[in-house]
Amino acid sequence: MKYTPIIGLEVHIEPNTKSKMFCGCSQDHFGKKPNTNTCPICLGLPGALPYANKEAIKKTILLGLALGSEISKSSRFYRKHYFYPDLPKSYQTSQKENPFCIGGELLGKKINHIHLEEDAGKLIHADDGSLIDFNRSGCALIELVTEPVFHSIDEVLKFLKELQLIARYLDISSCDMEKGTMRLEANVSLGTRQQVPGNGLPDYKVELKNINSFRFLEKAIEVEIRRQELELSKGREPIQETRGYDEAKKTTFSQRSKEEAHDYRYFPEADLPPVVIDRSIILDLRSKMVxxxxxxxxxxxxxxxxxxxxxxxxxxxxxxxxxxxxxxxxxxxxxxxxxxxxxxxxxxxxxxxxxxxxxxxxxxxMQYATDTETAEIISKVIAGNTDIVTKYNNGQTQVLGFLIGQVQKLLKGTGNPKLISRLLIEKLENDQK
Amino acid sequence: MQDLRFMTNNNIPLTIKETQEGLKAKKFLAVELVDAYLERIKKFNPEYNIFLTITEEEAYKKARELDKVGLYDKPLSGVTASYKDIFLTKNIRTTAASKILDNYIPAYSATSVKKIEDAGAIPLGKLNCDAFAHGASGENSDYGSTKNPWNKEFVPGGSSSGSAAALAAGMSLVSLGSDTGGSTRQPANFCNLVGLKPTRGVISRYGVIAMSSSIDTVGTFTHTVDDMEIMFDVLKGEDGFDGIVKNFEKPQIKEEFKLGIAKEFFKEGLDREVEEMIEGVRKTFESINIEIVDISLPHTKYAVPIYYIIQPAEVSSNLGRFDGIRYGNNRDRFGSEAKRRIMLGSYVLSSGYYDAYFDKAQRVRTKLIEDFNLAFEKVDAILSPVSPTPPFKLGENTNDPLKMYLEDVYTASINLVGVPSLALPTMFSEGGLPIGFQLIGPNFSEHNLFELGRRYHQEINYKPKIAL
Structure with missing residues (x-):
């Protein structure tokens, strides 16, 4: 191949906290009746204010410590604005400057940062219109962003599986892809050999979104690399866009192009005080590190x-x-x-x-039955199962198992299987002569 | 028992103490108080447009409960209270005086509303204001302007127009407003009332429809400083819902005070009568042995420009939830001031302009905070005008949004800095309208401001009064 894949990852992990990110509703929303796990805060009602979940912050920092990130001394939340029906405040409370964890490394792959944010609700499209379920709205969500340092699908999968394992070891999350407690996005582009590594990046990237299993991610990246290769071989640079993966057609498809990209109008969330992370918190978390x-x-x-x-x-x-x-x-x-x-x-x-x-x-x-005991029982079994023995003699050697079983049964399980087998065959063969 | 049905401005109680003494002495029952207040509301409201919703049923229910027990022993037992219509009230319509929320019935009540009612207050209803608290005159209400009870040709101030007018008209004993850039202190001054903008992070904002999250505070209106202290002590403290609120201990009350006057506050644009009033107040304070010290707050000249960057930015964010999908009405119901602020705010936050506007404004804000910190090393409080002018006429400033924004010149800096400020009534202008001043203190100095205010009112033998 003329080109080297350049891949960066964005991994969302839903931590297994007791409550949501900014309110007292249960973080566990899976399989609940729609809109039964909500309150004024996660519904974004007028006048409602966020109250930060310390447990979620600690789990985020713990993940950062495990991956060698630098922990910000003072971190704060930001508002990220966009309009979507499942986002009731019209902004997501997320992080931008000074996220909780900066840098870090896993399997030699550099991590850009790890931040904490809230999840959106879920749209359910029915025949007669679209419905919104806010059970997941406001749930805590840890986002890990890597540098664009992966050059093969194999590296990507290894990294993700190890990350999943670490999050499980630290009891941060179940990281269950099926339940959506771990979600993957990959930024894929192809660079010429000169561009890799560290010689600048291609001036486009394609974001693969909404992928809910390692297997689909593997396939999606694979077909996306092939698609980009084809584009480049025709002298066209792939356009910067967000693409989804269609498992039935085994292709990726365009979801949103660069022109439609959001201006998120980030600014600091004044409803939450900055989170000061002093040494004692870090020492405490380190002492609990498994x-x-x-x-x-x-x-x-x-x-x-x-x-x-x-x-x-x-x-x-x-x-x-x-x-x-x-x-x-x-x-x-x-x-x-x-x-x-x-x-x-x-x-x-x-x-x-x-x-x-x-x-x-x-x-x-185990004390096995003696050779004599075993031989005696074998004689008994052969005498009592003449029809089976006849079958054996006619070449149906598969009946041997049955006879061994009978011997073991009479020995009450104390027979040495190897000895029974040897003596039984000897006796059968001898009797035939 | 005293017949209160025709309660006039001569026999209506104007303090919490008077109200509770009357109740405890069985001079009148709480239900009779409700009768009298409702009668006044019904009589004057059509003309002055102060209440948007009257909660007659809730008022009688609470009054009957109080009368049944008959003790009236809580801090606000029997005190009639009403709320600016940006305070959510469970099952009671809350509009923010904007037609976009014309039929919004909240599912929960604001913390401050709960605290007041838990302390024994009787809720009378919801008060008119500038829509979403955007304004300095009450004229931005989608339900029509509130008129100043002292002279109905004039504005009562804003944005908490109804909260001030309700007290001046004797329709409620206390009320809640909000103060983001002067929205409590200015109408308090325009209606001859005590108004408090508390330290940011002392009174929970939970359940108050947000305007500008980094500067919003819950404001309070009363007739006297004593009542303000009672209200403040009821309202302050953590509720577990507003992450910036911290509990604080009442500070030691000072014996001696130093009062600062900033030279920057006495420049062009300040009305002669207001300037003379401040000079008079200064002399009164000097006469009671309070030392006056000249100070400088050099960055206050930038307060209005940075306020009108940060505030619309946060407004554009907070109003985003009214997206036409929720709350029953489409976005065309937003008034022009809300639209103006959404556009301004979205602009200063957009990529490419954030650094030049929002970020720069935040840096100047830090300078402003340093100015005040430095000043409070020298003085215990700062004496300042609230509004550059006495109340102005309805319609006088409505065609000039910039001129209206300059109403905030003495108030906005205090919100940006976060410190508390107590607006005090003192006298009437030549045109017969109230004018007053404010005392600004360092963070958590509310009780010392109350002490200073009390000493001043004692010295001038201040007596609360109502207009109607």
Missing amino acids: ELPQQKRERFEEQYKISKEFIEILVSDKKRADYFEEVAKLDSNYKTIADLIVNKRFDQKYPEPAGLAREIYNLSH
């Missing part, structure tokens, strides 16, 4: 010496990783434990870690 996924991976490798594949699967779900460690405290067969959890899902069979530990102990300390 081990992050990458730290855990490294420690698991060092401490348990299990395979990278096992580590990756365990670390990708903090609960499973914690479960693994609980069992590992009781039993040092780390590989067995990891195997039983990853391949056999024993963590689901034994919700209590101690249960799995006991099972592992039983498995490794």
Whole structure:
């Protein structure tokens, strides 16, 4: 390819706070009856004022600390103006200058900033008109903006999945794409080799919006890169615009062009005092910082010496990783434990870690029936199942399983499967001769 | 019992104390007070256009409750109160005097309304004002101008026109207004009343239709300084809904005061009578051993220009919610002053102009704050005119919005700085209209301003009176 993709990301994360960003309504709006989770503040009624949610601010700062951002000493909210039916105040309370977190890095990719804002309501288009549900209006929303530093879809997906994992580790958000607690936007353009990296950017970018899964994002970026390549190969520079992704047609389509771009008329939100973040708040948050996924991976490798594949699967779900460690405290067969959890899902069979530990102990300390006992039972089973034995003799070797089962049953589960199998086959073959 | 049905300007109580003493001594019942006030409202309102909505039912309900208990022991028990129509009142029409909200019934009440009623006040209704509080004369109301009870050819001041006129006409004992650029102090002066613009962040603005969020304050009207202090103590403090409000302890009341006079306030444009009045007030203060100190507030000359950048910018933002989708009426119902401010405000905020206008105005505002901080290192309060002129005639300034904006020359800087200011009545002009002054103090100095005001009124033996 003549061109290198240049991609920047905007990620919205709905934190799992108790209440919305500026009022006492529940932050959890998912699946509720329309307009039952509202109040004068999130409906933007005349005279209503915002009151900032400290928990949301702390979660935003926590994410910044985890990603090595600089935390603003004093941060404030701004009003971002645009008219839309689901935006009841005609402005979104967001941030501009001095957002809570500035800079930072994840997987070597530079972050521009992380800010906090409120969500809008939702439009529902029915046959006889459009309806507005304000349950989500005013919900807290963390927005992370990266620098345009991604050059492949693979890098993008890795970054996003790691970010998702970190937010889950820090109990900031469920980051559930289906429920919309994590939403993705990508700015895509193609640069010539000279432009990459850091040699200036193309003078256009296409914003891919409203993408609700990693898979769709992957496809959307893929087809968008191809579309831009085609444009450029015809000597045309793609126009700056916002595009959506049509999964059915596997294409992106124009939603809004540059000419229709908003002048948001930002200015400081005077209804909220500036938020002063002193050292004590940061120290307190740092003290509560949990081990992050990458730290855990490294420690698991060092401490348990299990395979990278096992580590990756365990670390990708903090609960499973914690479960693994609980069992590992009781039993040092780390590989067995990891195997039983990853391949056999024993963590689901034994919700209590101690249960799995006991099972592992039983498995490794089982007293098997003796060779003589086993041989005796085999003779009994063969004698009692002549029809099955006939089938075996006629070449239907799949009946072996049934016979093994019968032997194990009479041995009350104490039989060594390998021994039963060996002795049974020997006996059957010998009897035939 | 005393028959109050024909309550006249001779026997109507003009203070909270008088009202509550009458109730406690069973001279009259709260329902009889309501009878008398409603009778006066019905008699004078058609001519003076002061009330937009009269809440007769709510008034009697509250009065009956008070009479049933019979104690009248709360700070505002039995006090008749009415509210500028930008204060939301649950289930009671609230228009902001704009036709765009002609039929708006709020779902909740403003914190200040709740606090007043919890303190025992009897709500009489909603008061006329300049639409969305845009104006300095009451003439921008979509429901017609309010007339000054002292002379109906003249304006009562604005934007809290009805809030001042209601008291001057003896239709209510106290009232709520708002003060964003002088909208309480100027009408208080024009109607011979005490008016307070509190420190920004002392009284919750929750439930007051916003005009300019960085400078709006809840204003209060009373006949006396004592009553103002009672109202202030009821209204102040955190409510958990206005993030800028902080609780504060009543400061130690000073024994000795130094009063500053800024030379910048005595330039061209100041009416001779107002200037003479200030000179008289200065002498009175000197006669009661209050030291007068010359001070300088060099940036106040920029106050009106920066006020008319910041304020319309915030207005354009706050009025955006009236987008024609909500509240039942289309945007063509906005009056011309609202449209003017929306356009001005959108312009100064638009990209490419923000730095030149809004941002620069905010920087000058910082200079203005420094001026006042410096002054308050030398003095305890500043004596200043409120309006450059005595009340003007209805229609006199309506064709010249710029001239109307200059009404705010002595008041707007105080809002931009955020400090409190107490407007006080003192005398009548040669034309028989009230004129007065203001005492501006540092943040949270309200109680010291009350002390100064009380000493002044004692010295001139001030007696409250009503026009009708």
